Amino acid sequence: xxxxxxxxxxxxxxxxxxxxxxxxxxxxxxxxxxxxxxxxxxxxxxxxxxxxxxxxxxxxxxxxxxxxxxxxxxxxxxxxxxxxxxxxxxxxxxxxxxxxxxxxxxxxxxxxxxxxxxxxxxxxxx
Numbered sequence: 001x002x003x004x005x006x007x008x009x010x011x012x013x014x015x016x017x018x019x020x021x022x023x024x025x026x027x028x029x030x031x032x033x034x035x036x037x038x039x040x041x042x043x044x045x046x047x048x049x050x051x052x053x054x055x056x057x058x059x060x061x062x063x064x065x066x067x068x069x070x071x072x073x074x075x076x077x078x079x080x081x082x083x084x085x086x087x088x089x090x091x092x093x094x095x096x097x098x099x100x101x102x103x104x105x106x107x108x109x110x111x112x113x114x115x116x117x118x119x120x121x122x123x124x125x126x
Contacts (some may be wrong), residue, residue: 032054
């Protein structure tokens with residue numbers, strides 16, 4: 001198969017995915033217009049031969065500075081806030097170590113896993 005044909009096939013497949021996604025979203029909106037959306041949590045509705053579950057999640061974030069101002073006004077045992085330390089890998093730093101400081105990179109690799117992700121392919125018509 002020629003590269004040009006594959007590029008065209010890829011663009012058509014992506015358009016079909018987008019069209020299918022748009023159609024699915026429109027159907028979901030029509031369903032929720034009929035059965036309703038719970039304020040939070042899951043609502044189950046029976047339809048003839050189907051069970052419809054509509055799930056409404058709420059994403060909550062906290063402003064650290066604003067929280068610091070009100071934190072002491074809520075008893076510690078009632079505070080619904082958890083402070084979590086997160087360890088993240090900085091890819092630029094890893095690449096720098098790999099290139100410039102291979103000994104430290106090998107040491108880091110004892111605690112780090114590297115696994116290739118799915119390659120990304122982008123094709124644009126010109």
